[in-house]
Amino acid sequence: DAGVTQSPTHLIKTRGQQVTLRCSPISGHKSVSWYQQVLGQGPQFIFQYYEKEERGRGNFPDRFSARQFPNYSSELNVNALLLGDSALYLCASSLGLNTYGGELFFGEGSRLTVL
Amino acid sequence: DQQVKQNSPSLSVQEGRISILNCDYTNSMFDYFLWYKKYPAEGPTFLISISSIKDKNEDGRFTVFLNKSAKHLSLHIVPSQPGDSAVYFCAASAGNTGNQFYFGTGTSLTVIP
Numbered sequence: 001d002a003g004v005t006q007s008p009t010h011l012i013k014t015r016g017q018q019v020t021l022r023c024s025p026i027s028g029h030k031s032v033s034w035y036q037q038v039l040g041q042g043p044q045f046i047f048q049y050y051e052k053e054e055r056g057r058g059n060f061p062d063r064f065s066a067r068q069f070p071n072y073s074s075e076l077n078v079n080a081l082l083l084g085d086s087a088l089y090l091c092a093s094s095l096g097l098n099t100y101g102g103e104l105f106f107g108e109g110s111r112l113t114v115l
Numbered sequence: 116d117q118q119v120k121q122n123s124p125s126l127s128v129q130e131g132r133i134s135i136l137n138c139d140y141t142n143s144m145f146d147y148f149l150w151y152k153k154y155p156a157e158g159p160t161f162l163i164s165i166s167s168i169k170d171k172n173e174d175g176r177f178t179v180f181l182n183k184s185a186k187h188l189s190l191h192i193v194p195s196q197p198g199d200s201a202v203y204f205c206a207a208s209a210g211n212t213g214n215q216f217y218f219g220t221g222t223s224l225t226v227i228p
Contacts, residue, residue, distance in 0.1 A: 004158070033214040042119070042204050042218030043159070056213045090158055092214065100147050100166065100210050106158035 002027070004093050004107035012113045013081050021076045021110045025093030031055075032074040033104065034066060035090040043090055049074055050097045078112075086114045118142045119207050121219035129227050134192040136222045138205035141186065145207040149216065150179060150190050152201045159204060163190070195226045 005024045013019050025032050031050040035043035048056035049068035068074045072093075078085055088111050092104040120139045128134045138148075146167035151159035165172040165179045165188065172179050178191045192199055202223045206216040 031214060035218075040220070042121075042206075042220050043216075044218070045215045048214045050213070056215045058215065094214055097213050098210065099149075099208065099214050099216075103149060103161040103164060104214055104216065105161070106151075108156070108158040 004091055004105050006089075006091050006107040006110050008110055009108065010111045010113075012115060014115050015081055015083060017081050017114075018077065018079045019081060019112060021078075021089050021091075021112075023074045023076070023091030023093075023107060025072050025074070025091075026105055029093040029095055029105070030072055031094045031097055032068055032072065033092045033094075034074070034076045035092065035106075036060075037088040037090060037109070039087070046076070055097060081114045083114050086112060088112075117220075118145075119205060119217045119219040121203075121205060121222050123222050124220070125223040125225070127225045127227060128195045130197055131194045134190075134195045134199065134224055134226070136190040136192075136203050136205075136224065138188045138190075138219055139186060140188075140207050140217075142207070142209070142217075143186070144209040145217075146210045147208050148179070148181065148188055149206045150177075151204045151206065152199075153204060153221070154201050162203075192224075195224075197226045197228050200224055200226050 033048040034046040037043040045058040047066045088109040150162040153159045202221045
């Protein structure tokens with residue numbers, strides 16, 4: 001069975017540009033969450049989508065947006081890129097809205113470098 | 116504000132000995148905790164979990180202990196193996212916040228053969 005898949009794996013952008021990252025959850029999983037991991041830090045929660053609705057948002061500016069499609073895949077968009085947006089962006093999926101008693105399954109991430 | 120803290124950035128242990136990784140949290144609403152292992156260029160891999168109704172959970176060589184009064188949890192790996200060398204993250208969530216987990220900054224474990 002395929003795990004959580006993310007694309008692209010690596011990308012380089014310049015300041016002010018926009019980027020779209022994509023995620024396909026594990027088959028049957030209806031929840032997708034996005035995390036940002038800056039070098040030397042732990043992952044930081046950005047968004048959770050469940051059944052195509054935003055169900056949680058972390059402390060990130062409005063330049064960050066996301067959506068979930070009917071097939072439960074998801075896109076993360078970041079506008080007006082800043083140097084500080086350089087990070088590993090992780091997608092995680094789970095069966096339901098809450099993970100209590102279960103686990104989050106992470107993809108391998110998309111490494112974004114902003115020059 | 117860092118609600119989950121891993122105060123030891125690195126740890127070195129001899130093969131076969133016990134590895135103890137520590138994690139502290141500040142939010143008393145946290146009731147579910149996960150440990151992840153991460154190799155370079157890979158996503159985090161789930162290791163073990165514990166809910167606040169327990170104080171211990173075991174899975175093979177991995178045991179997690181939770182001390183709610185001290186807001187402290189620890190991961191024990193016995194015996195440690197060279198393949199355990201990785202960065203370990205603890206994560207915490209409050210039950211009514213979906214998949215919003217707060218992660219620590221990680222501890223890099225090196226198991227010396």
